[in-house]
Amino acid sequence: MELIKDLVSLISRKDPDEIKCKCGHHSKLEKEVHIHGKTANLKINYRPFRRPPCCLDCAEKAAIICPWCGEPIFIDDYITLYTPKDPNFKIPKGSVVYSKEPLQLVGCQRIGCADTGADYCGVWEYPGVVRRFPSAIELAEATMKPVISKF
DSSP, X not given: OHXXXXXXXXXXXXXXXXXXXXXXXXXXXXXXXXXXXXXXXXXXXOBTTBOOSSOHHHHHHHOEEOTTTOOEEOTTOEEEEEOOSSTTOOOOTTOOEEEETTEEEEEOOOTTTOSOGGGOOEEEETTTEEEEOOOHHHHHHHHTSOOOOOO
16 A cells, blocks of 8 residues: 555656655755754655655754764764763763763764774664664674674
8 A cells, every 4th residue: 555655656746856755744855954063965865666764854853963073973874882981071962872871972983983894883763763783893792703794
């Protein structure tokens, strides 16, 4: 039934550059967004009969700030979870606390923030939650075997 609704929606579109998303909103396929003073150009990776999880307005609202570099983390970006070394570290506005004990902050995958690709341990997903998976380091520690990561 959902496939039929998507087909009808696809055929009846008035604007070919606009699509209906799972969040219930219609969205352009590309938009310039502003996240805590940073500007970025977001695009929906459109595939027929597969609705994106959210429109670009919802993606803009769900974006957060990396506490280490201050750059935006968007929906579907890989994330790291690090603990500040400085006990007096001030959590920047727009950053997200993953856990309080121990304190872990959601950080980005950029080269200056992530020590290695083996630290990637989740994805930032709509509506603004971490989908956690074990990092390559955690897998290696748990199995006591070498791990080959796809990152």
